[in-house]
Amino acid sequence: MLSSIDLNKLTPGFSDPVQDSRQTFRAVLDAMAHPGRIVIIDNFFSPPPPLNLASAAICLALLDFETTFWTEDLKAKAPGTGWLRFHCGCSVIQNPLEADFALITSPDIMPALNEFNIGNDENPEFSTTLIIQAGRLSATKGKRLTGPGIETFSTFNVEGLTNRFWQDRQSQSAIFPLGVDIIFTCENRLAALPRTTKVEG
């Protein structure tokens, strides 16, 4: 399987895998605990396109041989997919419904949220975690977020998402505690929208 990856074009991942994974994990934890907060990944390496630094770092930290992974371009020759398979050893799967993690690089044409794994009543945590590479993240104007981890409310906006996405997200509140958790990334920045957060506006 590995032979189908274009090895000669691979670039290195984390320069210090242990420390860098821990710092990235901490960043994701911080973002998940404070929905809408923009967290910066303080690291530098060159992931291949279409991956941005934050998505690549999250994948390096969270994906391994036991996690299943879905993205738009599944071909091993695709630079981003080959790179993730080499560095994480994750299994790339065809069906988003079975994915532990999904990376979306073109949010304008992404599948509906219910095409991913929403977990089941016994194990809601088995759902897919979506990493969506979006345009600019901003915390000054936009949607109004309330819920666990937010004292009163916070404002949050992501560029490049469709109205359908926000409608999908809205309809997920009906199936709580099932549903997907989302991490938005842009360059070296990330913000999370876990299923517990209520979005208005």
Place this chain on the structure above:
Amino acid sequence: MQFNENGYTKRQRQQWMGILAGSLTKNLENSWQKMPEKPEYKHLHKPETGSIMVRGRAGGSGNSFNFGEVTATRCTIQIKNGHVGSAYVLGLDHRHAELAAIFDALLQDPLHHCEISNSVVSRLKDSYDKHKEEIAKKTAATKVDFFTMVRGE
């Protein structure tokens, strides 16, 4: 036999990877130090140690079973012109894995293949074969032949 675009077979690569992994670190280091021009390289995977489940068949036949875990160190190197070399070596020696991966990358590069094959691998192969033979002899001395006596009528 199927040659790839760089002019070696899969079997050949398996052989040299085996020799590099099975040789002593000091022999690899010697060969490396003797190289007049050391190639530039970077790590794709820095040397890291983990465990591998070894499977085997009793007597070389029958179903394979989990024999036990071994400690192994792996490393993946990319040399300047893009060739990628990998090494999985038994034990904890990071330098061993690193050198074996560098030589594996160089051996895949048509520019270096002959030089490394003649100056490094063939020399390592002699001591590797000798070492293997010694182990085989020691092991053979402990072999037990089971047989069943036929009871008299």
